[in-house]
Amino acid sequence: DTEVTQTPKHLVMGMTNKKSLKCEQHMGHRAMYWYKQKAKKPPELMFVYSYEKLSINESVPSRFSPECPNSSLLNLHLHALQPEDSALYLCASSRAGVQGLVEAFFGQGTRLTVV
Amino acid sequence: DQQVKQNSPSLSVQEGRISILNCDYTNSMFDYFLWYKKYPAEGPTFLISISSIKDKNEDGRFTVFLNKSAKHLSLHIVPSQPGDSAVYFCVGRTGFQKLVFGTGTRLLVSP
Numbered sequence: 001d002t003e004v005t006q007t008p009k010h011l012v013m014g015m016t017n018k019k020s021l022k023c024e025q026h027m028g029h030r031a032m033y034w035y036k037q038k039a040k041k042p043p044e045l046m047f048v049y050s051y052e053k054l055s056i057n058e059s060v061p062s063r064f065s066p067e068c069p070n071s072s073l074l075n076l077h078l079h080a081l082q083p084e085d086s087a088l089y090l091c092a093s094s095r096a097g098v099q100g101l102v103e104a105f106f107g108q109g110t111r112l113t114v115v
Numbered sequence: 116d117q118q119v120k121q122n123s124p125s126l127s128v129q130e131g132r133i134s135i136l137n138c139d140y141t142n143s144m145f146d147y148f149l150w151y152k153k154y155p156a157e158g159p160t161f162l163i164s165i166s167s168i169k170d171k172n173e174d175g176r177f178t179v180f181l182n183k184s185a186k187h188l189s190l191h192i193v194p195s196q197p198g199d200s201a202v203y204f205c206v207g208r209t210g211f212q213k214l215v216f217g218t219g220t221r222l223l224v225s226p
Contacts, residue, residue: 004158031212042119042204042216043159056213090158100211102147106158 006091006107014115015081021110023074023091031096032074033104034066037088049074050096081114088112118142119207119217127223134192136220138205141186145207149214150179150190152201159204163190195224 004025013019023032031050035043048056049068063085065077074091088111092104120139128134136150146167151159165172165179165188172179178191192199205217 033212033214042218044216045213048212050212056210092158094212096212100147101208101214102164103149103161104214105161106151108156108158 004091004093004105004107006089006110008110009108010111010113012113012115013078013081015083017081018077018079020078021076021089021091021112023076023093023107024072025093025105026072027093027105028071029093029095029105030071031094031101032068033092033094034074034076035090035092035106037090037109039087043090047076078112081112083114086113117218118145118215119205121203121205121217121220123220124218125221125223127225128195130197130224130226131194134190134195134199134222134224136190136192136203136205136222138188138190138217139186140188140205140207140217142207142209142215143186144209145215147208148179148181148188149206149208150177151204151206151216152199153204153219154201162203192222195222197224197226200224 007022034046037043046060047066052068067075088109090109091107094101094104149164150162153159163177180189202219207215
């Protein structure tokens with residue numbers, strides 16, 4: 001199983017809503033990532049978790065709150081978002097060995113629209 | 116500040132011919148490079164990678180070349196197939212876990 005599963009596939013939320021994006025993998029990977037991709041732009045790294053601990057936060061606004069409850073799950077909690085936060089949110093996972101990230105597996109993404 | 120640049124937004128190739136996708140980078144701290152392809156409404160899919168200490172890596176129809184002195188990579192696809200039509204991202208790795216994506220090149224392979 002080389003699949004990273006993201007739910008929901010599409011999400012529309014108001015600026016006062018609270019919602020969560022979910023990501024799951026069963027490849028035994030101990031590194032998990034959140035990326036954001038705006039239209040016609042490349043994916044940009046938001047957060048990295050290694051062994052369930054946050055290791056990289058790319059200065060993401062606090063209205064985005066990541067959580068890694070166990071080695072298979074990664075959540076992204078959303079609160080008080082702005083319309084400019086509308087984007088495709090991609091989750092990825094990889095091995096977390098001494099070689100570092102040599103191949104990351106991506107989910108299909110959640111298409112988020114903030115209204 | 117775009118650290119990974121793919122200067123050709125699009126490329127059209129006939130089936131059976133070679134596709135060459137180019138990539139330039141500015142960050143000397145990249146120690147690994149990866150190529151991903153992306154179909155619409157799907158996440159990026161890993162294709163091939165190369166360590167910064169190598170100059171070539173081959174996997175089936177895909178070969179990646181690295182010219183470190185020129186800070187340039189290229190991906191060769193031979194022979195190209197219609198199913199290869201997708202957006203291709205050149206990606207640099209820094210700090211072991213951080214991937215920096217290029218701007219992407221849309222490849223269209225026509226029958």
